[in-house]
């Protein structure tokens with residue numbers, strides 16, 4: 600099974616917004632990523648609009664020839680925006696205003712009623728819904744109950760366990776990821792993964808056979824500063840394909 604790469608362009612907008620200019624343009628970045636082999640573009644419209652803006656989402660929805668995956672909180676405001684633009688996919692993420700990035704997965708088990716309404720409304724509009732969850736069997740079971748067609752497994756903990764003293768915990772976290780992927784796939788749910796992945800740590804996650812898509816942002820935009828975005832995307836693809844064998 601092929602492994603798709605979704606390129607998250609949020610941090611192109613972070614650089615733009617740091618100066619209040621209209622460059623660098625995340626839509627231009629998305630087009631470069633697409634040309635370099637990205638299978639999709641991911642963008643997170645946060646409640647505080649700290650990077651991607653409503654206008655960016657409108658332009659991405661209008662201008663992209665590859666699928667757009669809108670990351671969104673489970674709120675009525677975001678649901679209305681998603682229904683207006685009908686992206687190919689929407690990934691429901693937890694959101695806290697004070698966090699630096701999406702720190703954990705959504706509590707699919709604890710928020711059944713609110714999520715059920717949003718998953719159903721997006722699904723009815725033809726938007727493929729994924730839930731960004733921790734690699735935890737209880738969350739997979741909740742995703743099954745919600746009828747979510749896709750889950751995205753949070754790889755942040757795996758990515759943070761990167762020191763020599765972390766080898767045991769890292770192996771355990773990888774096992775949690777592969778067990779969660781197997782459980783989801785067994786229940787007919789498509790498996791994605793992302794957060795904190797880099798060209799250096801992507802291989803073991805890319806090698807999990809049930810994983811169909813990786814969504815990667817921060818490290819790609821960081822690499823792009825040195826080698827250009829096209830080259831950064833190509834290097835990530837090469838690392839993913841090599842791991843897949």
Ligand code: PXP
Pocket residue numbers: 607609643670690692700701731751792793794795796814815816817818
């Ligand atoms: N997947 C989800 C659901 C996310 O929220 C993020 C961060 O916006 C990513 C993937 C990408 O994470 P990173 O920027 O660390 O590659």
